[in-house]
Amino acid sequence: MTETITTDTDETTDTDRTTEAGQTTVAGETDERTRDSWTDYEFEGDAKLAADDLDVHYGSDHALKGISMEIPEESVTALIGPSGCGKSTFLRCLNRMNDRIRAASVDGSVTIDGEEIYQDGVNLVELRKRVGMVFQAPNPFPKSIRDNVAYGPRKHGDIETGVLSRLTGRDDRAKEDEIVERSLRRAALWDEVNDRLDDNAIGLSGGQQQRLCIARCLATDPEVILMDEPASALDPIATSKIEDLIDDLAEDYTVVVVTHNMQQAARISDQTAVFLTGGELVEYGQTDQVFENPESQRVEDYITGKFG
Numbered sequence: 001m002t003e004t005i006t007t008d009t010d011e012t013t014d015t016d017r018t019t020e021a022g023q024t025t026v027a028g029e030t031d032e033r034t035r036d037s038w039t040d041y042e043f044e045g046d047a048k049l050a051a052d053d054l055d056v057h058y059g060s061d062h063a064l065k066g067i068s069m070e071i072p073e074e075s076v077t078a079l080i081g082p083s084g085c086g087k088s089t090f091l092r093c094l095n096r097m098n099d100r101i102r103a104a105s106v107d108g109s110v111t112i113d114g115e116e117i118y119q120d121g122v123n124l125v126e127l128r129k130r131v132g133m134v135f136q137a138p139n140p141f142p143k144s145i146r147d148n149v150a151y152g153p154r155k156h157g158d159i160e161t162g163v164l165s166r167l168t169g170r171d172d173r174a175k176e177d178e179i180v181e182r183s184l185r186r187a188a189l190w191d192e193v194n195d196r197l198d199d200n201a202i203g204l205s206g207g208q209q210q211r212l213c214i215a216r217c218l219a220t221d222p223e224v225i226l227m228d229e230p231a232s233a234l235d236p237i238a239t240s241k242i243e244d245l246i247d248d249l250a251e252d253y254t255v256v257v258v259t260h261n262m263q264q265a266a267r268i269s270d271q272t273a274v275f276l277t278g279g280e281l282v283e284y285g286q287t288d289q290v291f292e293n294p295e296s297q298r299v300e301d302y303i304t305g306k307f308g
């Protein structure tokens with residue numbers, strides 16, 4: 001009698017992107033093949049952003065390798081992975097912030113609503129208005145709370161105030177008040193600051209400063225909000241306010257958030273992308289699935305704290 005030997009077809013059909021399986025790397029990770037099927041995340045609805053075969057080099061350092069992923073609109077996408085795996089680099093690709101880093105070179109494609117952002121003629125100011133960013137350390141300007149929130153709309157010429165605008169008959173003070181209030185309300189900060197809008201923002205607590213930075217980002221009416229570890233400098237109460245806010249923002253915006261805190265990623269995100277050492281996207285899927293039943297052994301090792 002002949003026995004049929006079945007083989008794992010995935011193993012043979014998928015691109016072999018890493019080395020031999022079963023080894024342990026110096027970082028303590030289990031070495032294994034990364035299968036494209038582990039990053040093929042299928043979702044209902046439209047993709048807001050899509051990266052296709054994205055590579056980033058800093059000089060000769062290959063920081064991101066062939067990243068392809070689609071990010072669904074009006075949801076929260078968490079990017080997790082050990083330090084140096086390229087999370088911030090990937091985030092910066094999504095609004096061409098890497099253009100500001102001289103050593104960085106980006107190859108591949110990123111689209112927003114199907115439109116290529118890496119092509120000649122893209123207006124970067126307009127792009128960054130559509131795809132806003134909030135950084136790890138709150139970075140309000142040393143100006144009043146009002147000036148911080150109104151900064152973007154003033155810069156983009158959406159509101160005009162001051163002597164010159166009064167002389168020319170255009171004074172958008174009421175419009176400015178409306179944008180400032182709306183943005184601060186949306187960032188869950190209005191109730192705490194509405195009686196001191198002209199005070200310096202530096203006098204706010206860290207958590208309030210971070211919500212102010214979110215309000216500043218919202219004031220220019222973005223479609224996507226990128227957040228790079230937005231709560232890592234904050235205490236647990238301020239962190240939980242930011243988490244509630246992210247949840248709330250996902251009703252209207254596409255939020256992409258980098259976090260080192262896995263419980264946070266599990267709490268706040270709809271889908272999770274796991275990057276691992278070497279700048280690879282190893283797994284991408286629904287958050288529950290990635291945390292409870294990851295496809296990749298390396299991802300399981302990372303999530304259960306065996307390395308990283």
Ligand SMILES: Nc1ncnc2c1ncn2[C@@H]1O[C@H](COP(=O)(O)OP(=O)(O)OP(=O)(O)O)[C@@H](O)[C@H]1O
Nearest residue numbers: 058061063082083084085086087088089090101103
């Ligand atoms: N401006 C830069 N110039 C040169 N190399 C850089 C620069 N920024 C990042 N890199 C390199 O690219 C790789 C990825 O860095 P990146 O900051 O994207 O990682 P990360 O996942 O965000 O890490 P962390 O969790 O520590 O913030 C690292 O090897 C880093 O040294």
Ligand SMILES: [Mg+2]
Nearest residue numbers: 087088089228
């Ligand atoms: Mg980073």
